């Protein structure tokens with residue numbers, strides 16, 4: 520698709536050094552998100568078990584997920600392009616067209632400028648999207664930051680973010696009267712209302728990009744890029760974005776301005792939990808690789824596992840010592856303590872989720888394994904035996 524004319528995107532994306540490099544990988548794929556949706560698991564399985572799918576290789580990784588998460592296209596100023604490309608070259612010949620190179624940075628999906636920059640550098644890119652119940656995603660995200668030293672409770676974090684979004688007119692909520700009529704009465708009136716709501720959204724409620732323009736990481740107080748064209752909104756909206764990151768429909772609509780439908784594979788974390796092999800093979804086929812070359816799942820070392828039960832792949836959930844895998848819920852009773860916040864968030868996401876289901880329907884994603892409905896409740900991870908070895 521032609522690049523959008525947008526001050527966040529066009530100049531910047533056309534100019535990224537990666538876009539201009541003849542050494543950039545020929546076949547490039549991305550797992551763009553969503554964060555906390557099983558992206559590490561999928562990435563690891565693809566790279567470790569398929570001989571033609573290559574991640575970056577870094578001599579001295581600085582962070583646990585360094586090889587998976589390049590964090591190149593969501594940064595301002597842009598990180599070192601040489602380092603980005605070299606890391607793929609360390610793994611294999613980037614010009615070899617039988618290989619797929621993959622960058623699994625879940626921060627890309629909610630960062631509007633990442634879409635434009637990737638489109639500028641890799642217009643033919645294949646994009647894998649994992650979706651997860653946004654409330655469960657938010658809780659998992661909050662838990663990760665608790666484990667890393669975050670102090671605030673879930674209710675406070677989510678409350679602050681929602682208040683900020685409402686203040687800026689970017690909450691993506693419906694007025695309560697409209698929200699009520701739509702969810703409770705599937706009548707002709709409701710359909711009319713839905714149209715009106717659509718109209719309202721088109722005309723009155725700003726788009727995802729209008730609200731979260733750019734959302735670069737690491738930009739601090741920087742307001743303009745070197746060419747003076749890019750502003751950064753991090754000071755307004757917190758980077759963590761427990762709520763914002765769950766607004767999948769609006770993010771996908773934005774990405775679809777830059778890439779055609781057949782460049783996306785939209786998967787579902789809940790389905791991957793139930794049938795990981797099916798999802799992994801689907802991703803391999805989508806990447807144009809042969810699923811028959813997939814090696815069998817690795818036997819996990821029991822000493823790495825919190826729970827010794829379940830199939831080896833399911834055990835992988837409980838692997839310790841890697842931030843991208845499951846981190847035991849730090850506050851054991853979190854789902855009870857934050858029951859009210861969880862309920863509020865389900866109410867908040869009711870409309871954005873409806874928008875997502877409608878979008879997925881138009882993309883015919885249901886036929887590919889998406890159930891069309893998120894589970895009603897997040898997995899209850901508090902007080903179960905699996906959490907007994909909480910650190």
Ligand SMILES: Nc1ncnc2c1ncn2[C@@H]1O[C@H](COP(=O)(O)OS(=O)(=O)O)[C@@H](OP(=O)(O)O)[C@H]1O
Pocket residue numbers: 553554555556557558559560625659660662788789791792793795832835836842843844845846
């Ligand atoms: N196979 C499989 N299927 C479905 N879900 C899985 C799988 N493996 C891991 N997980 C769960 O994914 C959560 C971590 O997601 P990410 O790897 O995307 O996290 S991160 O963004 O890289 O930090 C994390 O969720 P929580 O346990 O709720 O925190 C993992 O349990």
